[in-house]
Amino acid sequence: MSGEQTRDRRRRVPRTDAVLADPRLTAAVAALGRRAVKDAVVQAQQRARRGEIPPDAVADAAVAALPRHATSLRPVLNATGVVLHTNLGRAPLSDAARDALHAAAGTTDIEFDLATGQRARRGRGALDALARAVPGAGAVHVVNNGAAALALAATALAAGRDIVVSRGELIEIGDGFRLPDLLAATGARLREVGTTNRTSVRDYEEAIGPDTGFVLKVHPSNFVVRGFTSAAPTRELAGLGVPVVVDIGSGLLTREPLLRDEPDAATALADGAALVTASGDKLLGGPQAGLILGDADLVERLRRHPLARALRVGKLTLAALEATLRGPEPPTREALHRTPAELRARAGELAALLTAHGADAEAVETTSVVGGGGAPDVTLPSWSVALAPRLAEPLRTGDPPVVGRVEHGRLLLDLRCVPPAQDPVLAEAVLAAAGDRD
Numbered sequence: 001m002s003g004e005q006t007r008d009r010r011r012r013v014p015r016t017d018a019v020l021a022d023p024r025l026t027a028a029v030a031a032l033g034r035r036a037v038k039d040a041v042v043q044a045q046q047r048a049r050r051g052e053i054p055p056d057a058v059a060d061a062a063v064a065a066l067p068r069h070a071t072s073l074r075p076v077l078n079a080t081g082v083v084l085h086t087n088l089g090r091a092p093l094s095d096a097a098r099d100a101l102h103a104a105a106g107t108t109d110i111e112f113d114l115a116t117g118q119r120a121r122r123g124r125g126a127l128d129a130l131a132r133a134v135p136g137a138g139a140v141h142v143v144n145n146g147a148a149a150l151a152l153a154a155t156a157l158a159a160g161r162d163i164v165v166s167r168g169e170l171i172e173i174g175d176g177f178r179l180p181d182l183l184a185a186t187g188a189r190l191r192e193v194g195t196t197n198r199t200s201v202r203d204y205e206e207a208i209g210p211d212t213g214f215v216l217k218v219h220p221s222n223f224v225v226r227g228f229t230s231a232a233p234t235r236e237l238a239g240l241g242v243p244v245v246v247d248i249g250s251g252l253l254t255r256e257p258l259l260r261d262e263p264d265a266a267t268a269l270a271d272g273a274a275l276v277t278a279s280g281d282k283l284l285g286g287p288q289a290g291l292i293l294g295d296a297d298l299v300e301r302l303r304r305h306p307l308a309r310a311l312r313v314g315k316l317t318l319a320a321l322e323a324t325l326r327g328p329e330p331p332t333r334e335a336l337h338r339t340p341a342e343l344r345a346r347a348g349e350l351a352a353l354l355t356a357h358g359a360d361a362e363a364v365e366t367t368s369v370v371g372g373g374g375a376p377d378v379t380l381p382s383w384s385v386a387l388a389p390r391l392a393e394p395l396r397t398g399d400p401p402v403v404g405r406v407e408h409g410r411l412l413l414d415l416r417c418v419p420p421a422q423d424p425v426l427a428e429a430v431l432a433a434a435g436d437r438d
Ligand SMILES: *Cc1c(COP(=O)(O)O)cnc(C)c1O
Pocket: 145, 146, 147, 148, 173, 218, 219, 220, 221, 222, 247, 248, 249, 250, 278, 279, 280, 289, 290, 372, 373, 374
């Protein structure tokens, strides 16, 4: 192509202002912001200058390249069979919690009493809901996540002092984060007792002294130790004269019959724990948060500690947490309680529908897991739709993205974590992915 033609083509590429005057792009500026729309326009202009599209197609190309939302985060269908998938954002929120997020998103009475016009206790609705859910707690507090709850307890109650903890409970919680490092970073000293597999009440007793801040019990939430093992129960540690802080991890507030070995806040407090810490976005099924429940004086010390301000949660978290606690059963709990019979029927219907449309699909019996720091040794009988493994990638990159798991040379779409209302969406996604490849 001659230099003359190139110059001519470049001259005919419309200017940015002219392209942005297109009503579709003006509307997009209102929805997505000027920067995102301008980026799409500039890219379309560059394509026109390179001769990839005609100059009069710049506005169309910019519209086609617009992001759908102002956030790059995408809603994903979790067909992995992992109920709490850390890489997929752990617990999905209930519709009630999503509504609450919307209500709290603008200006809201988070710290204001509309009746009196005075300042009010921040997040009192969420705190009240948590206190009601666990009547055995003298007081409650909420921070940014489970790790923050533990860091605040260690800082407020044991900085410069000892935390007595079993060697079998010094865990790594994921992505290289280790609880002992977190605790040491607060200025507390770790006084390790017992061995990896066995720790007795005596071991704790011998380590406790005037420098003890508290005894820490950590639930090994992502592994199990089997064989010649023993651990000291909270009940017995509570009689040793120092506070016992129990990190239960998963956020069960009361017993869950399905998960017999999973500790819960109410039982830990009844057993004499001074404080319980837990995550909000694991088995509780709420937003990312750190729950602190227990002795009123200790909770107040944590709440009043200067570090508490650095760990405090926003109005969105408080809104979603309150709705999770007061509202209907969240999706995590629904996923946990789906029966194999129900999952089998859904997998059968989906497989039949897909087969009728020419896809190679079969309903198969599989197992799902809790995942994400909860019930490491529990498997839940489930049902999946098995597909050709080559569909994994187009499904993942489709709209909506569907994430399954490849096992024994098949792509499994495990239905346990897919809300039944999404089955038609799943079917359409599979057919689109299969069609793209044929
Ligand atoms: C998950 C977990 C944590 C960390 O909680 P985050 O909310 O992820 O910060 C700490 N302790 C235990 C036992 C856990 O299971």
